Amino acid sequence: MGATVRLPGALRDATGGETKLAAAGATLGELIADIDRRHPGFAERVLDETGALRSYVNVYIGEVDARTQGGTAAPVPDGVEVMVIPAMAGGAGAAAPRPRAG
Amino acid sequence: MTRQLVLPQALRDEIVAHARAEAPKECCGLIAGREGRATRVIRCTNASPTPEVRYTIAELRRVVEIEDAGEELVAIYHSHPRSPAYPSPTDRREAHWPDTAYVLVSLRYDAPVPGGKGPFGPELHGYRISDRDAVWEVALEP
Numbered sequence: 703m704g705a706t707v708r709l710p711g712a713l714r715d716a717t718g719g720e721t722k723l724a725a726a727g728a729t730l731g732e733l734i735a736d737i738d739r740r741h742p743g744f745a746e747r748v749l750d751e752t753g754a755l756r757s758y759v760n761v762y763i764g765e766v767d768a769r770t771q772g773g774t775a776a777p778v779p780d781g782v783e784v785m786v787i788p789a790m791a792g793g794a795g796a797a798a799p800r801p802r803a804g
Numbered sequence: 805m806t807r808q809l810v811l812p813q814a815l816r817d818e819i820v821a822h823a824r825a826e827a828p829k830e831c832c833g834l835i836a837g838r839e840g841r842a843t844r845v846i847r848c849t850n851a852s853p854t855p856e857v858r859y860t861i862a863e864l865r866r867v868v869e870i871e872d873a874g875e876e877l878v879a880i881y882h883s884h885p886r887s888p889a890y891p892s893p894t895d896r897r898e899a900h901w902p903d904t905a906y907v908l909v910s911l912r913y914d915a916p917v918p919g920g921k922g923p924f925g926p927e928l929h930g931y932r933i934s935d936r937d938a939v940w941e942v943a944l945e946p
Binding site for chain 2: 708711712715721758760762787788789790791792794796
């Protein structure tokens with residue numbers, strides 16, 4: 703069982719610059735462990751101290767958001783493309799003050 | 805680390821038009837390009853439940869499409885309808901793309917300011933934001 707994992711942009715430094723790599727596993731957790739064996743530290747970048755996906759890391763298994771399928775327990779169909787991508791978010795935050803007159 | 809991004813006027817105009825169209829909500833999107841030169845702006849959907857003060861880009865998969873087209877993601881943009889074009893604490897806390905520029909557009913003086921001399925127009929600035937909360941200015945070249 704295996705998948706092609708895409709790591710656009712921000713996570714590629716965790717894989718020595720590789721943005722597309724083959725990984726083995728029947729679940730998302732197994733895929734991450736497989737990549738971590740070759741690129742130690744990768745798992746820590748995407749998983750928190752409890753072993754769950756970090757809140758800002760998004761994973762799509764094919765078209766499916768892995769969080770809706772149990773996170774790291776999500777099944778990975780053979781040959782599927784998996785995308786691991788950090789969130790793009792932010793904003794002005796708490797109600798911004800209006801510009802002062804004058 | 806790249807400290808400049810070539811962002812042609814036509815693309816700046818597109819970003820400002822997007823910001824104005826979404827105000828008072830924040831707009832957001834991606835800027836594709838090659839070797840530090842922006843070539844196109846991709847408007848995205850702001851999926852935040854509080855879009856007046858937050859943004860969350862919904863179409864993350866577009867990044868893979870950019871790379872498959874032989875381009876790079878050179879910047880992520882969003883608007884601050886009422887506050888300065890500078891990374892807010894929220895922007896810094898939620899920045900996870902340290903090698904990609906963040907382009908911010910502010911509309912705070914884009915409309916007449918009561919009692920003031922404005923409008924002065926939109927402000928547009930580029931930054932890099934590290935995952936350690938540091939901010940560097942990225943010069944936006946024409």
